Amino acid sequence: MKESKLTILTRGLIKENPVLVLVLGTCPVLATSTSVPNGFGMGIAATVVLICSNIVISALKKVIPDTVRIPCYIVVIASFVTVVQMLVKAYVPALNESLGIFLPLIVVNCIILGRAEMFANKNSIIDSAFDGIGMGLGFTIALVLMATIREVVGAGTWCGFEIPVFSTHTVSVLTMAPGGFFVFGLLIAILVKCTNGRAPKRKSFDCEGCPSAAACGKLGSTQESDSKKEEEEGVQ
Amino acid sequence: MKLLIAIILTACFVNNYVLQQFLGICPFLGVSKKVDQATGMSLAVIFVMLVATAVTWPLQMMLLNPNGLGYLQTIVFILVIASLVQLIEIFLKKYIPALHASLGVYLPLITTNCAVLGVCISNIDSEFTFVQALFNAFGSGLGFLIAMLLFAGVRQQMEDCDPPECFKGLPVTLIAASIVSLSFFGFSGVIESIFG
Numbered sequence: 315m316k317e318s319k320l321t322i323l324t325r326g327l328i329k330e331n332p333v334l335v336l337v338l339g340t341c342p343v344l345a346t347s348t349s350v351p352n353g354f355g356m357g358i359a360a361t362v363v364l365i366c367s368n369i370v371i372s373a374l375k376k377v378i379p380d381t382v383r384i385p386c387y388i389v390v391i392a393s394f395v396t397v398v399q400m401l402v403k404a405y406v407p408a409l410n411e412s413l414g415i416f417l418p419l420i421v422v423n424c425i426i427l428g429r430a431e432m433f434a435n436k437n438s439i440i441d442s443a444f445d446g447i448g449m450g451l452g453f454t455i456a457l458v459l460m461a462t463i464r465e466v467v468g469a470g471t472w473c474g475f476e477i478p479v480f481s482t483h484t485v486s487v488l489t490m491a492p493g494g495f496f497v498f499g500l501l502i503a504i505l506v507k508c509t510n511g512r513a514p515k516r517k518s519f520d521c522e523g524c525p526s527a528a529a530c531g532k533l534g535s536t537q538e539s540d541s542k543k544e545e546e547e548g549v550q
Numbered sequence: 551m552k553l554l555i556a557i558i559l560t561a562c563f564v565n566n567y568v569l570q571q572f573l574g575i576c577p578f579l580g581v582s583k584k585v586d587q588a589t590g591m592s593l594a595v596i597f598v599m600l601v602a603t604a605v606t607w608p609l610q611m612m613l614l615n616p617n618g619l620g621y622l623q624t625i626v627f628i629l630v631i632a633s634l635v636q637l638i639e640i641f642l643k644k645y646i647p648a649l650h651a652s653l654g655v656y657l658p659l660i661t662t663n664c665a666v667l668g669v670c671i672s673n674i675d676s677e678f679t680f681v682q683a684l685f686n687a688f689g690s691g692l693g694f695l696i697a698m699l700l701f702a703g704v705r706q707q708m709e710d711c712d713p714p715e716c717f718k719g720l721p722v723t724l725i726a727a728s729i730v731s732l733s734f735f736g737f738s739g740v741i742e743s744i745f746g
Contacts, residue, residue, distance in 0.1 A: 345572035396625060496725055
């Protein structure tokens with residue numbers, strides 16, 4: 315499984331976009347995409363944590379005993395989250411204010427733990443760093459895309475600049491909680507339409523290693539197998 | 551007393567963790583297909599939220615804050631919650647097998663549930679007293695249960711509908727969640743008008 319650095323880097327951007335295709339880390343995406351600066355800030359914060367934790371976990375892969383690897387990963391991730399949290403508090407206090415509880419909650423973002431388990435503990439340090447950059451940017455792109463839709467249509471601005479037509483006809487519900495679900499559902503539907511439903515399924519991403527996989531993994535793959543089972547039962 | 555009721559109602563309806571604050575979306579979308587699964591998961595969440603609050607609040611106030619270690623909050627909380635859930639599972643398996651049979655499967659899933667860590671951190675951020683923190687945890691868990699049950703009902707109705715091909719599965723579920731979330735807007739302002 316030798317892959318070029320470029321493949322590793324670009325895989326996370328579109329083909330295996332962690333948010334839109336694999337539907338991981340949904341909570342921060344829905345919550346922080348109310349405006350573009352928020353979404354961008356969240357994306358960058360998570361990317362920094364992802365790159366650093368990928369590098370460290372990859373470097374420690376021979377040291378960490380297999381049986382206690384998940385707690386070890388959590389400690390590494392939590393340390394970097396704390397570092398990022400302190401940096402944001404010190405240099406961008408406004409962002410800290412608007413992200414609020416979602417900044418410390420990066421620690422339970424399943425993208426980061428998932429990448430540690432599925433990629434960083436099997437690959438070299440450099441590959442893991444590239445994977446972290448790619449996946450992190452994919453997360454950021456998805457967040458900015460959603461935040462753009464929500465901010466332009468919902469508030470009539472983009473990064474604080476007024477957009478002509480939209481600013482006089484705002485649909486403010488889009489910046490609130492229901493709008494998050496709605497825009498996210500719409501984006502996924504558009505993506506499925508564009509790819510004719512050929513987007514890779516969760517199974518190819520190997521979620522099984524993630525401790526919360528059983529909770530979130532029921533989303534994509536088992537939904538199909540459930541409906542298949544029901545069909546089979548109907549046939550019998 | 552009035553304040554405690556206000557805290558429960560606020561956590562449960564106005565600031566519903568799933569539908570208004572987007573915490574714990576993964577189990578909300580993943581386990582809400584059947585009502586019994588949704589109930590089991592939510593009861594486990596209520597239980598873990600209460601226990602986690604009962605442990606993390608004293609830790610923060612009596613150990614971390616007096617020693618100037620407040621910045622260790624994230625690391626300490628996630629480790630404490632993770633080991634706590636493991637302990638609870640072992641304990642239930644040994645001493646209360648009946649409860650383990652109904653809640654046990656959901657317990658390990660909750661370790662990395664952002665709603666549990668979220669409630670612990672927001673208890674500290676809102677500067678609640680210990681009793682208020684417990685009530686807030688209970689209210690948040692109850693809100694999770696209500697959202698799960700409501701949504702499980704909506705999803706069972708949705709089985710019969712026939713959305714466009716590209717909306718099948720997750721997208722139409724998300725849009726249904728959006729409508730359920732919209733209905734919770736009706737609660738905003740209610741608490742203020744009752745409790746002043």
